[in-house]
């Protein structure tokens with residue numbers, strides 16, 4: 001994707017001592033970067049605040065991550081915002097999150113317009129409160145013609161549910177005679193996932209130090225490079241993003257070959 005070098009240089013002025021824009025190779029950037037945005041609750045608790053304050057602070061990190069991705073010329077950004085298991089949290093926290101998704105999207109739509117960002121959602125949106133769903137639909141409608149970066153937000157997303165859904169869709173096509181059993185290929189499955197049409201992530205970043213996938217993109221992450229930082233999500237910023245890319249560029253990707 002195109003990037004505006006003047007804007008990028010200005011965005012990455014005032015570098016800390018350990019990392020700068022010169023440490024990464026702009027000709028070898030990941031095409032799709034994905035984030036497990038974890039640690040909002042711990043960030044808040046460490047400050048003696050209610051967990052929900054961490055989610056509010058996390059919105060600022062997500063905004064910075066969208067802007068950073070655009071400046072760096074990333075093609076696809078995806079982020080895990082709410083899992084199919086997160087419904088187990090206290091009702092009050094779930095309500096706050098659903099409300100935050102809606103209000104944030106309305107507030108941030110101008111950024112998507114300005115930066116030519118196309119919005120996508122990964123997950124089952126039918127189970128979301130109606131006002132959240134309506135705002136998401138508005139976001140989809142208003143950005144569907146944009147051809148800059150794609151921003152895919154995973155909400156009520158679970159990888160196992162996603163794969164089961166793909167199997168269901170395939171079974172329906174087979175029983176309707178539209179697909180033969182021999183045609184159930186890797187591509188046939190991939191095209192029925194929420195990520196259909198998107199490249200697999202090249203780089204997965206998880207914040208707050210947990211070394212697990214938590215039911216995120218199990219199929220799509222098959223050959224993704226993983227970077228885990230101890231920073232809590234509200235502390236994630238453009239510099240840690242550069243460190244993640246520097247680590248990514250130091251890896252040798254073999255895809256099972258030599």
Ligand code: IPE
Nearest residue numbers: 037038039040041042043081
């Ligand atoms: C991630 O932060 C945000 C969501 C899952 C919605 P957490 O809320 O999981 O924060 P921790 O992991 O409890 O610190």
Ligand code: IPE
Nearest residue numbers: 036037038080081082083214
């Ligand atoms: C993963 O974080 C889900 C999101 C970031 C939305 P969790 O906090 O839910 O994951 P676990 O429970 O630590 O595995």
Ligand code: MG
Nearest residue numbers: 038039040041
């Ligand atoms: Mg967590």
